[in-house]
Amino acid sequence: MATRNDSRERNRSTTKKNTNNRNGERSAFSFGDSDSGALPLLGALAAGAAIGIGANWARKFLQQTSESMMAGNEWDSILALEHKATLAKFDLLLATEDSDTGKRAALVKTIHYALNKHAHQEEQVVYPALRQANETVDADHLEHEHGYVKTYLYRLENMEKDSPEFLPTVREFRDLIEQHARMEEEQVYPRFKNSLSEEQNAKITSLMNKEGMKMN
Ligand SMILES: [Fe+2]
Numbered sequence: 001m002a003t004r005n006d007s008r009e010r011n012r013s014t015t016k017k018n019t020n021n022r023n024g025e026r027s028a029f030s031f032g033d034s035d036s037g038a039l040p041l042l043g044a045l046a047a048g049a050a051i052g053i054g055a056n057w058a059r060k061f062l063q064q065t066s067e068s069m070m071a072g073n074e075w076d077s078i079l080a081l082e083h084k085a086t087l088a089k090f091d092l093l094l095a096t097e098d099s100d101t102g103k104r105a106a107l108v109k110t111i112h113y114a115l116n117k118h119a120h121q122e123e124q125v126v127y128p129a130l131r132q133a134n135e136t137v138d139a140d141h142l143e144h145e146h147g148y149v150k151t152y153l154y155r156l157e158n159m160e161k162d163s164p165e166f167l168p169t170v171r172e173f174r175d176l177i178e179q180h181a182r183m184e185e186e187q188v189y190p191r192f193k194n195s196l197s198e199e200q201n202a203k204i205t206s207l208m209n210k211e212g213m214k215m216n
């Protein structure tokens with residue numbers, strides 16, 4: 001039976017496989033340099049401290065790296081962890097009563113923040129990398145669904161929090177997030193990850209962490 005290590009070995013031998021796109025151009029996600037994981041962030045942190053950017057930057061750095069380390073510092077595990085955490089927030093929202101208007105407003109805000117950061121990382125790094133690897137149909141489908149995520153957020157934010165429509169809308173929204181996350185986690189991301197070398201995957205993780213930090 002093929003193991004994860006076997007597939008990594010296989011991937012290492014096809015390092016250049018997705019470096020170029022269909023037109024033979026070098027990808028924006030070309031993976032030949034030594035930039036990987038948290039090292040560039042550490043360098044930037046030191047530089048930031050040196051010029052006095054200070055506490056806010058350090059907070060963002062620590063938040064992003066702790067998320068990343070919890071997920072084993074792999075881009076797909078970080079995204080899967082964020083899916084799980086967001087669905088848990090939906091469950092808290094679904095457990096509220098119509099009278100819990102303040103709690104509902106606060107949870108919608110938290111979900112909005114989490115989904116914005118998550119979508120930013122995917123839209124700035126993962127989906128463009130998918131397109132560079134000619135996985136355009138999946139990338140376009142997923143990004144199209146992000147549009148509906150924004151629509152649900154808009155509806156919930158502008159709805160009276162004690163409206164009888166509130167919980168049914170949250171339920172529909174949760175279903176959308178769950179099936180979107182399932183498509184990413186079970187179909188698109190594993191296939192894409194397995195087509196890349198270890199170095200290419202590390203590059204995506206590094207780029208994604210940098211984008212995530214901008215949204216912390
Ligand atoms: Fe997504």
Ligand SMILES: [Fe+2]
Nearest residue numbers: 079122181184
């Ligand atoms: Fe996602």
